[in-house]
Amino acid sequence: MKQRGLTLIELLTGLALIAIIATLAAPSFTEFVDSQRRQDTAQQLSSGLRMARAEATLRRQPVIVQALEGKWSEGWHVFIDTNQNQLRDDDEPILAERSGYRNVRVVGNGRLIRRVGFDNTGRPLNNANGTLAVCMKDSPISHYQIAIAVTGRVSLRSAGFSTEPCA
Template identity: 40%
Template structure:
């Protein structure tokens, strides 16, 4: 009677093949996870900007979204801009990020965006926030804010000096 099963050599060859395939897949998986982190950060920021605009429209007063510690990578705060409001009352939302994804704005939106009561940007023209990896200069996602207050996320590779 012949016994069924795998020999030790067959098991070792199978394990070697699994190890080789795993080694080939790990870099691709890492790149995919990094791309998802950048996309999630871009979408969260766009959502935060939209929230600040909606708050300005519903309150019919100036509301701004500001980078925490002047760095969008750390997160942002949405605050009411009105003289005479206590700092605790002015803060509407605060969103902290982990800093794994670098977010850099051009000169018009480098640290802050302000919306008027009608939803348009105050004191700035169109602005772009570049979402980059910390160690790479290329930006695959950009959050674009029009002077009218409209926000969109663009997915295209752009090598800008902002990401360096």
């Protein structure tokens, strides 16, 4: 009876083809994962800002979204500013917290460099309107921008930017 199977050369040829295909696909997969992380960061941050605005109007107290360690890229937390100093103290409750991704950079302009606060009417504290840009770690290109209007409205944009704050 004749045996059926693969020869060593056929097996090594198949493994070599798989290795070549995997090598070609790896950069595309990495770009896809980074793109998803940027999109997730932009959506989570805009959601956190909207939640902070809603909580400020519901609780009739200022609510602050503050960058962790002074950098939006590290993440942020949302807290009730009971003593109205716009900084998180140990006795102030945290409503939400989010950590950042390693390859995603978030840059705030103007008064949004470290924190955004909303008063009891939903307007930004200190007229802190501006944009937060979500960028690749080492790239000057922004794929998403979160705009905060003077009225407190938070909007997420993915195209049509007039400037590049990531540069």
